[in-house]
Amino acid sequence: MIRIPKTMSTQHPDNVQQPFFTNSNILEGEDEIKEAFYVFSHLGCKEQLWDFEGKEVDNYVVKKLLNKYDNFFAKKKLGKDFFITLRLPNPDVEKNEVKILAETLESIPRSFDIAKVFYEDSDDDIAPIFEVAQPMTTNSISLKRIKAYYNKIVINKENSFLVDNDIKIREWIGEFNPKNINVIPLFEDMDGILNSSSITKEYLNDSMNKYIEYQRVWLARSDPALNYGSLSAVLMNKIALQRFAKLENDISIPIYPIFGSGSAPFRGNLRPDNVKMIVKAYPSVQTHTIQSAFKYDNPQNHVVDAVNEIEETVRKQPTPVSDEEATIALVKKISSEYQKQISLLSSIVNDFSVHIPVRRKRKLHIGLFGYSRSSNGIKLPRAITFVASMYSMGLPPEILGLNVLDRKDFDIIKDVVLYLDDSMADSLKYLNIDNLKYFPQEIQNVVLKSIKLFNYVPDENHNKITSVIMDDYSKRKLQPLHDNILLAASARGFLG
Numbered sequence: 001m002i003r004i005p006k007t008m009s010t011q012h013p014d015n016v017q018q019p020f021f022t023n024s025n026i027l028e029g030e031d032e033i034k035e036a037f038y039v040f041s042h043l044g045c046k047e048q049l050w051d052f053e054g055k056e057v058d059n060y061v062v063k064k065l066l067n068k069y070d071n072f073f074a075k076k077k078l079g080k081d082f083f084i085t086l087r088l089p090n091p092d093v094e095k096n097e098v099k100i101l102a103e104t105l106e107s108i109p110r111s112f113d114i115a116k117v118f119y120e121d122s123d124d125d126i127a128p129i130f131e132v133a134q135p136m137t138t139n140s141i142s143l144k145r146i147k148a149y150y151n152k153i154v155i156n157k158e159n160s161f162l163v164d165n166d167i168k169i170r171e172w173i174g175e176f177n178p179k180n181i182n183v184i185p186l187f188e189d190m191d192g193i194l195n196s197s198s199i200t201k202e203y204l205n206d207s208m209n210k211y212i213e214y215q216r217v218w219l220a221r222s223d224p225a226l227n228y229g230s231l232s233a234v235l236m237n238k239i240a241l242q243r244f245a246k247l248e249n250d251i252s253i254p255i256y257p258i259f260g261s262g263s264a265p266f267r268g269n270l271r272p273d274n275v276k277m278i279v280k281a282y283p284s285v286q287t288h289t290i291q292s293a294f295k296y297d298n299p300q301n302h303v304v305d306a307v308n309e310i311e312e313t314v315r316k317q318p319t320p321v322s323d324e325e326a327t328i329a330l331v332k333k334i335s336s337e338y339q340k341q342i343s344l345l346s347s348i349v350n351d352f353s354v355h356i357p358v359r360r361k362r363k364l365h366i367g368l369f370g371y372s373r374s375s376n377g378i379k380l381p382r383a384i385t386f387v388a389s390m391y392s393m394g395l396p397p398e399i400l401g402l403n404v405l406d407r408k409d410f411d412i413i414k415d416v417v418l419y420l421d422d423s424m425a426d427s428l429k430y431l432n433i434d435n436l437k438y439f440p441q442e443i444q445n446v447v448l449k450s451i452k453l454f455n456y457v458p459d460e461n462h463n464k465i466t467s468v469i470m471d472d473y474s475k476r477k478l479q480p481l482h483d484n485i486l487l488a489a490s491a492r493g494f495l496g
Contacts, residue, residue, distance in 0.1 A: 004216065004256045005046035005083055006311045007290050009039040012222075013359035014262050014384045014496050015292035016489040027292075027360045032057070033064045040082045041072055042300065044307045045290055047083040049133075052097075052104050059103070062111035062128045066118045078115060078128035085184070086132045088146070093136050105132070105150050109176040116177075127178035133218055137185035138192045140202035146183050147208050155179055184258070186218040190228055190335070193219060193236045194328065197243035204253060216287070217244060218258040221268040222383040229338035229401040230266045231417070232331045238416050239327060241284050241318040256286035256315075263293035263494035264387050265427035266398050271493065272298045272306035274422075279310065281418040284318035292359065293494035321416050330409055338401030339378070344440045345395075346378050352473065353381040353389045355481040359495065388496025392485045393473075394432025394466035395439065395447070398424060402453065403446040421454060429459040430492060432466045438474060462491045 011032065018024070021038060022031040039045040050061055058064065061084060066073050076082055088104055089097035108129050115128040134146060155177075158170035170176070185203070187196040200217055203209065219240055224233035241257060248255040259282055261268025270278045270288060278288070288310055295303060321327055380386050390397045405413075413420060428451060436444045465488040472480050489495045 003046075004214070004286055006287055006313060007045045007307050008047040008049055008085065008258060008287050009036075009043070009045040009290045009295065010049040010260075010292075011035075011051045011360060012262060012289070012291040012384060014264065014267070014387075014494055015296040015359055016486060016493070016495050017296050018359070019296050026358055029058060030064075033061060033068070036061065036065060036084070037069050037072070039290070039295065040076070041069075043290070043295065043303055044311065046081075046311065047085055047287070049087055049289075050084050051087045052089060052100055059107050063114045066114060070118070073118070077119065077126055079126040079130065083131070084129050086129060087186070088132050088134055090134055090136045090142065091145075092138075092142050101146070102149070102153075105146070105154050105181075108150070108178070108181065109154065112177045113174070125177065130178050130180075131182040131184060131216065133184040133186050135186045136188050136192070137196075137199065138189065140199045140206075143183050143185055143199075143203045144206050144208065147181065147206075150181050151179075151208065182212075182216065184216045184218055186220060186260075187240070188220040188223045190224065190232075190236060190331070193224060193240050196240045197247045200244070200255070201247055201251065204251065212253065214254040214256060216256045216258060218260065221260045222262055222387075225266050225397075226380065226383040226386055227339075228331065228335035230398045231402065231413070231420075232334045232338065234417055235327055235331045235334075235413075237282075238319055239321050239324050241282065242321050242324070245284055245318050257284060258287040258289070259285040260289045262289075262291045262384070263297070264391070264492075264496060265423050266387050266390075266396065267383060267496075269423050269426055270294060272302040274426075275306045275309050277419050277422065279313050281319070283316040286315050297490075297493045319416060319418065323412065326412055327416060330412055333404055333409075334401045337404045341400045341443060341446065342380070343378050344443055345400075346380060348393075348439070349380060349386060349389050352393060353385050355473075355478065355485060356381075356385045356388045356392070356496065357482060357486060384496040386496070388485070388489065391430050391492060391496065392466060392469055392488055393438070394430070394435035394463065394470060395443075396427040396430050398427040399431065399447055399450050402450045405453065424454040425457065428454055428456045430462050430466075431456065431458060432463045432470075433458070434463070434467055435470045438470050459491070462488055465491065 018027065021034045036048040039048055051057060062078060078084060086104055088101050091098040091101055111129050112127050116125055134143060137143065158176045160169050162169060185200060187193045196217060200215060204212065204215060219237050221233055224236060244255045244257055261270035261278060263271050271294060290307065387397065436447060465484055469481060469484045469488065
């Protein structure tokens, strides 16, 4: 019986400090092999996301881990004690990456063979990799295609003949294993998140999943916040988690949600010092993502304690959403206002964002704001770069869109969103009111109105740094920006 991990280390580049095992400012290649070993052996994370979406990645991770850290993995088995999960490109969206999907699926049997040789004395053949995640899932057919491609193309080719009256492929180069993989849908936009349980149900109804023991699902936190506002992201994910609990009960198949929180309040507010708060806020989540700022911008002993706390948490029923229809209406209300305000800020954000330090080698992410045609001409950087830009300018993006809320709205919110005041306080302390003069008048007005809804106690140290940043930026004194952006990020404990 597979133990579903409670913590998934990811490769999100939201960190200020780089880990001790790299000499570079940009993590890539062999550093990510070291990172996988580090999170398993030192931090206690049970799962490492191996991200083929939007970045260059090493396709020989299993071989390199087993060869380089053989003493550790001789005692702790990949696929049983620790897990590597692949995030694939989505062929429906990422047209330039479609062949990487095929190459990645083809690599799974090769990793199986490597592990079989390494664990030669083992009585059971354990697949070191048997789960893959598809980003930007909006329908069930895309999930079925991945599973069918693996079953029919990758595995079933072993029964084919290359030459008439000759041996089968499996007699020539051996069997292809594992015979089956699990496909994890990652839901990132509003329609996908709100329809995630229906899409998952359609996928599970396929005959290929007749004997499935469980299903993992992944709800994004960063991109929904970027696209619709942070509070909207929270509300729609609460609805999705409730619907997954109902689906689990209806079909009698365990559904294990993954929740993709980062350290920035806008991206989830999951830090070692507030693990208890986030776990209580999302009681039905099985797996929490441990992103780079969590791992590298905090003392190692604090990280280890926090990971252990999450790993020991017992999953419970989700926070109830009593009126889903009213909550969805509220999501759309906030989102509409947030997007109007983003349209006023996009120019300065895009101009400022080129100064944000790069922490990993990544390509352009395709999302709602990834292409101009998707959002009435609005284009923004990736979520982490966007957040880093906004905080560095002294304007936490959590506050955007909230000026439309009234007392009735807060009656809905307080029943659904736990610790909203705490999260907003964590965010608003990085609001520099003196810097509002650099933004459009409408933005100044809505921010000053919205902060009256929450407890605003500014971080004076962060304010001083962001004042210098925006003074330099406005005067086009660009050389000091890099160092001062990192200085402000260090004060926060995350880049973006």
